[in-house]
Amino acid sequence: xxxxxxxxxxxxxxxxxxxxxxxxxxxxxxxxxxxxxxxxxxxxxxxxxxxxxxxxxxxxxxxxxxxxxxxxxxxxxxxxxxxxxxxxxxxxxxxxxxxxxxxxxxxxxxxxxxxxxxxxxxxxxxxxxxxxxxxxxxxxxxxxxxxxxxxxxxxxxxxxxxxxxxxxxxxxxxxxxxxxxxxxxxxxxxxxxxxxxxxxxxxxxxxxxxxxxxxxxxxxxxxxxxxxxxxxxxxxxxxxxxxxxxxxxxxxxxxxxxxxxxxxxxxxxxxxxxxxxxxxxxxx
Amino acid sequence: xxxxxxxxxxxxxxxxxxxxxxxxxxxxxxxxxxxxxxxxxxxxxxxxxxxxxxxxxxxxxxxxxxxxxxxxxxxxxxxxxxxxxxxxxxxxxxxxxxxxxxxxxxxxxxxxxxxxxxxxxxxxxxxxxxxxxxxxxxxxxxxxxxxxxxxxxxxxxxxxxxxxxxxxxxxxxxxxxxxxxxxxxxxxxxxxxxxxxxxxxxxxxxxxxxxxxxxxxxxxxxxxxxxxxxxxxxxxxxxxxxxxxxxxxxxxxxxxxxxxxxxxxxxxxxxxxxxxxxxxxxxxxxxxxxxxxxxxxxxxxxxxxxxxxxxxxxxxxxxxxxxxxxxxxxxxxxxxxxxxxxxxxxxxxxxxxxxxxxxxxxxxxxxxxxxxxxxxxxxxxxxxxxxxxxxxxxxxxxxxxxxxxxxxxxxxxxxxxxxxxxxxxxxxxxxxxxxxxxxxxxxxxxxxxxxxxxxxxxxxxxxxxxxxxxxxxxxxxxxxxxxxxxxxxxxxxxxxxxxxxxxxxxxxxxxxxxxxxxxxxxxxxxxxxxxxxxxxxxxxxxxxxxxxxxxxxxxxxxxxxxxxxxxxxxxxx
Numbered sequence: 001x002x003x004x005x006x007x008x009x010x011x012x013x014x015x016x017x018x019x020x021x022x023x024x025x026x027x028x029x030x031x032x033x034x035x036x037x038x039x040x041x042x043x044x045x046x047x048x049x050x051x052x053x054x055x056x057x058x059x060x061x062x063x064x065x066x067x068x069x070x071x072x073x074x075x076x077x078x079x080x081x082x083x084x085x086x087x088x089x090x091x092x093x094x095x096x097x098x099x100x101x102x103x104x105x106x107x108x109x110x111x112x113x114x115x116x117x118x119x120x121x122x123x124x125x126x127x128x129x130x131x132x133x134x135x136x137x138x139x140x141x142x143x144x145x146x147x148x149x150x151x152x153x154x155x156x157x158x159x160x161x162x163x164x165x166x167x168x169x170x171x172x173x174x175x176x177x178x179x180x181x182x183x184x185x186x187x188x189x190x191x192x193x194x195x196x197x198x199x200x201x202x203x204x205x206x207x208x209x210x211x212x213x214x215x216x217x218x219x220x221x222x223x224x225x226x227x228x229x230x231x232x233x234x235x236x237x238x239x240x241x242x243x244x245x246x247x248x249x250x251x252x253x254x255x256x257x258x259x260x261x262x263x264x265x266x267x268x269x270x271x272x273x274x275x276x277x278x279x280x281x282x283x284x
Numbered sequence: 285x286x287x288x289x290x291x292x293x294x295x296x297x298x299x300x301x302x303x304x305x306x307x308x309x310x311x312x313x314x315x316x317x318x319x320x321x322x323x324x325x326x327x328x329x330x331x332x333x334x335x336x337x338x339x340x341x342x343x344x345x346x347x348x349x350x351x352x353x354x355x356x357x358x359x360x361x362x363x364x365x366x367x368x369x370x371x372x373x374x375x376x377x378x379x380x381x382x383x384x385x386x387x388x389x390x391x392x393x394x395x396x397x398x399x400x401x402x403x404x405x406x407x408x409x410x411x412x413x414x415x416x417x418x419x420x421x422x423x424x425x426x427x428x429x430x431x432x433x434x435x436x437x438x439x440x441x442x443x444x445x446x447x448x449x450x451x452x453x454x455x456x457x458x459x460x461x462x463x464x465x466x467x468x469x470x471x472x473x474x475x476x477x478x479x480x481x482x483x484x485x486x487x488x489x490x491x492x493x494x495x496x497x498x499x500x501x502x503x504x505x506x507x508x509x510x511x512x513x514x515x516x517x518x519x520x521x522x523x524x525x526x527x528x529x530x531x532x533x534x535x536x537x538x539x540x541x542x543x544x545x546x547x548x549x550x551x552x553x554x555x556x557x558x559x560x561x562x563x564x565x566x567x568x569x570x571x572x573x574x575x576x577x578x579x580x581x582x583x584x585x586x587x588x589x590x591x592x593x594x595x596x597x598x599x600x601x602x603x604x605x606x607x608x609x610x611x612x613x614x615x616x617x618x619x620x621x622x623x624x625x626x627x628x629x630x631x632x633x634x635x636x637x638x639x640x641x642x643x644x645x646x647x648x649x650x651x652x653x654x655x656x657x658x659x660x661x662x663x664x665x666x667x668x669x670x671x672x673x674x675x676x677x678x679x680x681x682x683x684x685x686x687x688x689x690x691x692x693x694x695x696x697x698x699x700x701x702x703x704x705x706x707x708x709x710x711x712x713x714x715x716x717x718x719x720x721x722x723x724x725x726x727x728x729x730x731x732x733x734x735x736x737x738x739x740x741x742x743x744x745x746x747x748x749x750x751x752x753x754x755x756x757x758x759x760x761x762x763x764x765x766x767x768x769x770x771x772x773x774x775x776x777x778x779x780x781x782x783x784x785x786x787x788x789x790x791x792x793x794x795x796x797x798x799x800x801x802x803x804x805x806x807x808x809x810x811x812x813x814x815x816x817x818x819x820x821x822x823x824x825x826x827x828x829x830x831x832x833x834x835x836x837x838x839x840x841x842x843x844x845x846x847x848x849x850x851x852x853x854x855x856x857x
């Protein structure tokens with residue numbers, strides 16, 4: 001295999017055809033409207049950014065996309081077919097995610113974590129497992145080989161036998177990405193992939209996401225780090241109080257006064273976040 | 285963990301070490317010599333310790349412990365590590381032997397006092413033995429402990445290692461046969477104390493580390509040897525069926541516990557009504573048997589009956605599982621608890637009055653004939669290798685095949701894609717679901733496959749027990765099965781075997797245990813939960829789960845993973 005990540009049939013780079021279409025997605029919790037008629041189009045080979053102040057409904061929107069929540073209204077279409085609101089079915093359809101607060105299987109090794117990611121793409125059943133015929137050994141070998149390949153791809157090749165909980169914070173985030181890649185996704189949803197990372201790790205994460213995009217995958221990223229997001233993304237969508245404030249290229253979004261206002265205007269403004277935002281603007 | 289107040293600081297030990305060594309040696313020699321003296325006033329106590337110059341078996345064991353203490357101390361003084369990497373924990377072993385010797389002698393003296401009525405019945409030899417044990421204990425305490433042993437790094441020639449396995453297995457067989465043939469409670473406890481001390485010494489010296497290395501290098505030989513030993517066990521009984529009856533009970537119990545271990549240990553689902561699946565299998569086999577009281581007209585061959593029994597139980601598992609497995613832990617426990625009772629009451633009600641007559645109500649189905657497989661009648665005693673083998677021995681061999689099958693299913697499921705899915709579910713159910721693991725399906729499968737194995741075990745149980753009644757399947761039995769899994773070690777084969785043996789064997793061998801068995805096992809469980817929640821022989825993964833904060837443990841296991849390339853999910857076997 002020449003490329004580390006085989007995009008499973010998706011040969012296209014950014015060919016512009018939409019892979020994920022969310023229309024009027026609304027999520028209500030009792031009287032609270034967490035997500036209000038949000039539209040999102042993601043094309044193949046595109047990196048889409050999702051920004052917004054804390055509590056804007058970014059993660060809720062993510063959960064609606066990945067089947068963790070059933071949206072109150074609206075529809076999510078993936079590759080032209082309506083997505084079933086079951087996390088497992090969403091993964092099988094080809095959409096994998098990472099979590100804002102890392103949710104690795106801490107007491108499994110790094111390799112085993114990725115092998116769990118392969119679960120939905122393998123079909124070794126109970127009888128094969130008990131009888132241990134050639135199929136079993138072939139499947140196991142293929143699974144672990146692919147998992148090792150993905151670990152190499154994210155740069156964790158030599159930590160295969162380490163317990164996931166012993167990896168450094170940055171490595172854990174990368175392992176989560178490798179695990180998600182194990183499901184052969186066509187679209188990867190990353191929930192704050194650089195939270196808690198130092199600048200060097202953030203740069204590595206950026207490179208990794210570009211590398212994933214270059215394999216033909218579409219990527220949707222939630223992030224607070226503005227510099228990171230404006231460097232990385234092809235398009236950015238800004239959510240404020242559950243609504244789409246603006247959607248456009250990074251340049252359009254960061255020059256929009258309403259975005260700045262949204263960040264300053266919400267509650268007791270998070271000073272660090274604001275600073276980061278302005279820093280991002282200065283650099284662009 | 286509770287830490288002992290340190291009477292003996294390292295500095296004090298530094299000063300007392302030479303003296304401690306001499307005191308320990310003296311204690312060991314005195315203890316060993318005392319074996320030739322009479323310990324008890326009357327021959328009826330323990331195994332008869334009244335003779336001068338002719339030690340009883342227990343006195344010999346005391347002698348062994350004394351010699352162990354003295355020998356280990358001398359070794360620690362004489363054999364210095366010569367720059368080699370491999371260290372032996374002589375002093376550690378001596379300390380364990382000293383402590384064990386004191387416990388051992390104390391148990392013997394107490395047993396004599398209990399059995400004969402008062403300490404007055406302990407004769408001078410016993411007191412000399414106690415003195416020796418006290419000196420051995422005190423002396424070894426005064427010594428400086430040596431570095432942790434690194435004997436596990438040792439390797440020797442393959443044929444020699446295989447020979448070692450054979451010898452260890454042979455010793456295990458001999459010890460088991462010896463222990464089972466002890467009738468007297470005090471003697472049994474004393475022997476267990478001796479065995480415990482001996483094993484503890486092996487651990488402390490580092491021999492166990494070496495043995496575990498050997499067993500890892502020769503897994504197949506070890507497994508084969510284990511089954512050969514189990515196969516040979518009936519031949520050590522000299523035609524007596526008493527112990528074989530216990531052994532068959534233990535194996536059926538262990539097989540059922542192993543099935544439960546899939547549900548509890550691997551998938552992490554708490555099942556409090558598991559005995560119902562065993563009962564379903566047993567009733568299915570009874571109804572389809574050639575008993576005069578069987579209510580079915582068809583009598584398929586036993587192989588078919590076993591499959592049907594398994595299927596019936598698995599179907600019950602699916603029926604009870606599919607609505608309840610969507611709810612989390614506590615609810616599942618309540619529902620399964622209720623299910624166990626519903627099963628029992630249903631069996632009572634299927635008596636022809638409250639419902640159709642299938643089970644004859646609380647009378648159950650008696651007079652189930654012995655199995656006949658390939659013309660071999662399990663009820664007939666026969667002679668092999670000149671040793672008569674009774675009815676229970678016949679069933680014992682069949683049950684060995686059964687438990688081999690159960691172990692095979694357990695281990696292979698555990699080390700597969702499905703097993704990985706179960707671990708992921710235990711670790712983080714939401715994340716597993718979000719990574720495409722079929723959480724519900726895997727849980728249901730764990731439930732059904734555990735039930736299937738119980739059903740199969742139940743089918744054999746029906747024939748072996750001759751009669752099947754609803755009151756054999758009360759909640760207490762479910763609780764005991766669960767206790768065997770938790771006590772032995774969730775998720776391991778060896779742990780469950782040990783747990784099942786402890787829970788079934790002790791009440792059979794010790795009257796006072798059987799009288800107070802609920803209290804004793806409850807205390808045992810509470811102590812375990814406090815000090816070793818992962819069970820006696822846990823899987824490494826479970827150990828990690830129970831000790832999230834213990835980094836030393838995690839690092840040790842990680843090192844092993846790097847050597848062997850896999851986490852040992854299923855323990856030794």
